[in-house]
Amino acid sequence: MVEEKVGRVKYILNKVGEIASRNKLYWDANFFSVSERRSVVDKTNVEISRDSDSGVKLRVWDGEKFLEYATTSLNENELITQMDILVKQALRNKHDIKDFKELDYDKTPLEKDFILENEESTPELEDITKRLQEVKKEILESSDSVIESRVVLIEEMENHIFTNSNRTLYQKIPVLLFANIAMIRCDDGQVRMVYTSYVDNSYLELFSKQKKDFVNFKSKIDKFRKARKLKGGKYKVVLAPKLTGLLAHESFGHGMEADTMMKDRALASNLVGEKIGLDYVNIVDYPGVLGKHGTFFFDHEGNLAQKTYLVKNGIINKPMADLYSKTRLGLESSSNARFESFDHKHYTRMSNTYFEQGDRNYEDLISDVEDGIFITDSGGGMEDPKGWGVQIQGNFGQRIKNGKLVDEYYDGFALTGFLPDIIKNIAGISKEFEIEGGGRCGKGHKEWVRVSEGGPYMLINEVILG
Amino acid sequence: MSQIQVNKIEFYKEKLQEMIQKGALSHYQIHFITKKKNNVYVEKDYKIESLLETSRSEVIFHIYKNFETEIGEASFTLNENSTEEEFIQNLKDSIFMCSYGRSKKYSLPNKGDAIVDDSQIVYSDFYNEEFFKKFERKSLNLFVAEKLQIFKKLIEKSKTEELYLVLNAFEFHNSIFENKMETSEEIVKSYKKNSSYMEFVLTTKNLQTGRETEHIVYENINDLLSFDFNSYFRAAIEHAKDSALAKKSGEFKGVIILNSFACKDFFNPDLTMNSVIAHCSSKLKFQGISNYEKDKEILETRKDKLTIYSNALMKHNSGSSPYDEYGISGRRLCLIENGQFKNFFASKKYADYLGIEATGPLGVIEVLPGLKSENALRKETEYIEIISFSSFVPDAVSGDFSSEIRLGYHYKDGIKTPFKGGLFTGNIFELVKDIELSSEKVEEAGYVGPKIIKFYGAEIVGL
Numbered sequence: 001m002v003e004e005k006v007g008r009v010k011y012i013l014n015k016v017g018e019i020a021s022r023n024k025l026y027w028d029a030n031f032f033s034v035s036e037r038r039s040v041v042d043k044t045n046v047e048i049s050r051d052s053d054s055g056v057k058l059r060v061w062d063g064e065k066f067l068e069y070a071t072t073s074l075n076e077n078e079l080i081t082q083m084d085i086l087v088k089q090a091l092r093n094k095h096d097i098k099d100f101k102e103l104d105y106d107k108t109p110l111e112k113d114f115i116l117e118n119e120e121s122t123p124e125l126e127d128i129t130k131r132l133q134e135v136k137k138e139i140l141e142s143s144d145s146v147i148e149s150r151v152v153l154i155e156e157m158e159n160h161i162f163t164n165s166n167r168t169l170y171q172k173i174p175v176l177l178f179a180n181i182a183m184i185r186c187d188d189g190q191v192r193m194v195y196t197s198y199v200d201n202s203y204l205e206l207f208s209k210q211k212k213d214f215v216n217f218k219s220k221i222d223k224f225r226k227a228r229k230l231k232g233g234k235y236k237v238v239l240a241p242k243l244t245g246l247l248a249h250e251s252f253g254h255g256m257e258a259d260t261m262m263k264d265r266a267l268a269s270n271l272v273g274e275k276i277g278l279d280y281v282n283i284v285d286y287p288g289v290l291g292k293h294g295t296f297f298f299d300h301e302g303n304l305a306q307k308t309y310l311v312k313n314g315i316i317n318k319p320m321a322d323l324y325s326k327t328r329l330g331l332e333s334s335s336n337a338r339f340e341s342f343d344h345k346h347y348t349r350m351s352n353t354y355f356e357q358g359d360r361n362y363e364d365l366i367s368d369v370e371d372g373i374f375i376t377d378s379g380g381g382m383e384d385p386k387g388w389g390v391q392i393q394g395n396f397g398q399r400i401k402n403g404k405l406v407d408e409y410y411d412g413f414a415l416t417g418f419l420p421d422i423i424k425n426i427a428g429i430s431k432e433f434e435i436e437g438g439g440r441c442g443k444g445h446k447e448w449v450r451v452s453e454g455g456p457y458m459l460i461n462e463v464i465l466g
Numbered sequence: 467m468s469q470i471q472v473n474k475i476e477f478y479k480e481k482l483q484e485m486i487q488k489g490a491l492s493h494y495q496i497h498f499i500t501k502k503k504n505n506v507y508v509e510k511d512y513k514i515e516s517l518l519e520t521s522r523s524e525v526i527f528h529i530y531k532n533f534e535t536e537i538g539e540a541s542f543t544l545n546e547n548s549t550e551e552e553f554i555q556n557l558k559d560s561i562f563m564c565s566y567g568r569s570k571k572y573s574l575p576n577k578g579d580a581i582v583d584d585s586q587i588v589y590s591d592f593y594n595e596e597f598f599k600k601f602e603r604k605s606l607n608l609f610v611a612e613k614l615q616i617f618k619k620l621i622e623k624s625k626t627e628e629l630y631l632v633l634n635a636f637e638f639h640n641s642i643f644e645n646k647m648e649t650s651e652e653i654v655k656s657y658k659k660n661s662s663y664m665e666f667v668l669t670t671k672n673l674q675t676g677r678e679t680e681h682i683v684y685e686n687i688n689d690l691l692s693f694d695f696n697s698y699f700r701a702a703i704e705h706a707k708d709s710a711l712a713k714k715s716g717e718f719k720g721v722i723i724l725n726s727f728a729c730k731d732f733f734n735p736d737l738t739m740n741s742v743i744a745h746c747s748s749k750l751k752f753q754g755i756s757n758y759e760k761d762k763e764i765l766e767t768r769k770d771k772l773t774i775y776s777n778a779l780m781k782h783n784s785g786s787s788p789y790d791e792y793g794i795s796g797r798r799l800c801l802i803e804n805g806q807f808k809n810f811f812a813s814k815k816y817a818d819y820l821g822i823e824a825t826g827p828l829g830v831i832e833v834l835p836g837l838k839s840e841n842a843l844r845k846e847t848e849y850i851e852i853i854s855f856s857s858f859v860p861d862a863v864s865g866d867f868s869s870e871i872r873l874g875y876h877y878k879d880g881i882k883t884p885f886k887g888g889l890f891t892g893n894i895f896e897l898v899k900d901i902e903l904s905s906e907k908v909e910e911a912g913y914v915g916p917k918i919i920k921f922y923g924a925e926i927v928g929l
Contacts, residue, residue, distance in 0.1 A: 039567070042753070044570045044752075045568070045570065046566060046568050046569070047567055047569065048539070048566060049539075049541045050540065050541060050556075050560070050563070051543055052542070052544075052545075053524075054545060054547070055545070064513070064514070065513075065515055065516055065517065066515070066516040066517070066518075067517055070518065070519070070520040071520065071522070072545040072546055073521070073546050073547065074547040075546075125562070125563060125566050128566075129566040147754045148754060148755065183755055183863065190864045190865075190866075193861070193863055193864075229866075232717075232889070232891060233927070262509060263634040263635045264510060264634055264669060264678075324515060324516075343503065343520035343522055345505065345507055345518055379859065380859065382856045382857040384856065384870075386679070386680040387680070389870065391869075393859060393868050393869065394859070394861060394866075394868075411864075411866065412867070412893075413868055414868035414869070416870060444682065444684065445684055445736050445737070445857070464889075464927065466868060466891050466927025
């Protein structure tokens with residue numbers, strides 16, 4: 001987005017907000033634009049598509065609820081008309097509201113632009129497709145079991161402007177995602193998908209990560225080929241970073257979202273301040289980690305990125321919040337108000353959520369296991385903040401016997417259990433730490449926002465796999 | 467399309483034609499899309515948190531350029547703010563992208579092609595005129611408020627000395643959608659559609675044990691105005707009450723029955739595809755992943771044989787669509803008949819690659835019912851019935867799945883015991899070898915088929 005357009009949009013949004021300010025109503029406006037170029041190379045085709053989505057969302061607080069209007073139009077008059085409708089409605093409602101609540105938002109004035117950009121130039125499309133073709137060829141030639149290969153590069157650019165009566169903020173965030181995918185015919189006759197993704201905001205870094213890791217991807221293909229079904233039961237496990245990330249996310253991530261707590265839907269709301277794990281268990285949400293899939297500088301309510309300790313030294317600490325739930329529950333602010341797109345509702349959402357590093361070595365964690373599973377890959381998870389159940393499904397793992405990884409692999413199993421038991425059973429966290437790859441997190445089955453996966457390795461004495 | 471100015475559209479088409487004449491591109495498709503939403507968000511104590519009204523208007527362009535043995539493809543999206551300069555720049559970029567984004571050659575449909583013919587399609591089947599008339603913030607909010615009142619009364623009535631029930635969250639989304647498409651081959655089509663979505667959470671407190679349990683419901687509603695909210699709310703309340711009494715699941719291997727909600731999830735999961743159906747994809751066949759062969763058994767089955775259609779023309783079902791992105795008309799397509807594979811669903815691209823006919827959009831998954839009644843299928847001394855999953859996400863390719871049970875019942879010697887948790891685990895291809903389908907049917911958004919399905923030798927891993 002060019003500087004001139006940024007200036008113009010800021011001007012329009014502030015102008016639109018004036019009607020609400022004059023009537024002493026809280027208002028905010030978001031301009032949200034995402035453009036994406038997706039290049040996909042498989043055995044036969046090179047597909048390049050470009051998609052973009054942009055629009056404005058206006059909100060006015062009537063003392064009890066938000067009245068919201070969202071549109072793809074950037075027409076100043078149309079937006080003023082719509083804001084006028086919201087303001088009139090809010091003023092009418094105000095008379096009937098018995099329990100009027102002032103919103104507890106940060107009134108510190110701030111005008112700032114946050115631009116995440118690299119010095120490097122964007123590679124030519126010719127070079128990109130050439131590189132993807134090469135990777136595709138390498139995957140196809142890496143094993144006889146590969147029947148199809150797919151290589152994906154997603155180049156996403158997010159432009160976001162937030163305004164209210166105190167703040168005018170702009171952020172520009174590039175996100176690059178590279179994925180290697182192999183469809184393989186396994187020894188048991190089944191076809192399985194092997195997938196690894198890498199995220200960065202620099203092409204050079206991204207390509208270099210993918211290249212360095214290719215030897216691991218090849219070995220992963222071989223391991224998946226040999227995979228079989230795991231017998232369900234209780235197991236001692238070591239989780240790879242992707243899995244610890246998912247565990248943090250599905251457990252104290254969703255479980256510490258204030259909008260869920262506000263609706264009495266999270267068991268954790270009664271347990272803030274309670275000790276639930278050992279001293280070295282720390283779970284954090286931090287959008288400010290640069291170059292990750294969940295990175296941003298400010299959220300959709302204009303809160304600057306801050307680190308929130310959800311669990312600190314084994315104690316349930318502080319929830320993440322959006323403005324509505326923060327006001328209702330009287331919480332401190334955090335930077336977690338997000339929407340999927342401009343025409344979706346704001347909710348409390350995560351960003352980069354992870355366990356902090358521990359003091360053990362990854363090898364030591366493996367060597368502590370007499371008989372167990374090292375879980376390296378997963379298809380995703382589902383939250384259950386009320387029941388404190390955890391479900392992480394579509395997992396892939398390798399057997400550990402007598403402290404060593406052995407040539408036995410298992411695919412398609414889920415990890416489940418009662419969260420306090422799982423947390424209590426954490427027996428070690430590694431120094432090694434990595435946030436790599438990216439996914440989208442839903443609130444239930446919808447409202448997808450980009451988040452990251454990762455953290456340290458982790459030893460857990462007992463979980464249910466099946 | 468109303469918000470994209472008519473003169474802009476003419477300008478777009480003129481420029482695209484100009485590029486065709488110059489040989490810079492060979493074909494194009496334009497999709498004009500408008501979508502309006504009216505959503506209500508309610509938190510606990512029936513307190514409204516937010517009222518959201520939205521209006522989206524955009525144009526999606528697909529352009530193609532023929533090369534000797536390949537076809538270049540690219541696409542881009544503009545909205546009502548886009549200027550003519552932005553269109554020109556995007557078009558130039560896309561023509562450039564066509565040089566690199568190349569696929570094996572396939573042909574694009576023409577106006578006169580039989581696969582484009584829509585003379586038999588009733589476009590009014592895809593929307594409810596009354597709903598479009600009602601689509602205004604005030605009247606929809608009133609409608610939702612009325613339904614909430616009904617729900618509130620039912621909830622209050624259901625409270626007992628042992629169980630206390632509350633509604634913790636309620637979302638109601640209503641939308642109308644319009645698509646108009648035009649191609650360089652003079653295919654011009656348009657349709658309207660309406661859809662509604664309801665999501666709510668009921669929490670039950672067992673006043674004797676103090677234990678609280680929540681029951682979450684998601685429902686895509688085909689026709690808001692004829693939807694039986696009363697029965698739906700009553701059923702949800704019963705399930706919520708049973709959740710409060712539910713025990714933890716134990717290990718189980720034997721007969722497992724999925725009821726209507728879980729049946730829909732099994733045959734048409736939200737986030738992925740049932741692998742038996744996914745392997746009917748022309749793309750998976752072309753990639754060498756699907757082994758299905760025409761008129762051959764997909765599996766050696768021991769019980770009921772599956773007959774599955776993709777029905778893109780199912781009346782008033784949100785899973786239906788009259789045409790796909792190329793303008794190829796929807797149809798009722800037999801995928802599997804009596805356990806034998808019949809047809810791949812195919813976009814124009816993969817249809818040409820396999821030398822078959824393109825089939826238009828994938829539609830509602832229609833599974834033909836079996837011969838035995840629900841009562842007959844339930845005649846077992848011990849079995850498990852699954853009402854709902856936390857999230858049923860099978861691997862579409864391998865068929866492996868492992869899914870947490872949100873609510874189920876264990877039946878043994880005539881005693882019905884609710885349970886929660888535990889993982890329903892297995893492989894879809896293996897399970898359907900021993901499947902039985904009820905003669906009773908249900909219709910859900912995206913699924914029409916047996917009310918219950920029964921598996922033998924299925925497994926639950928307990929907590």
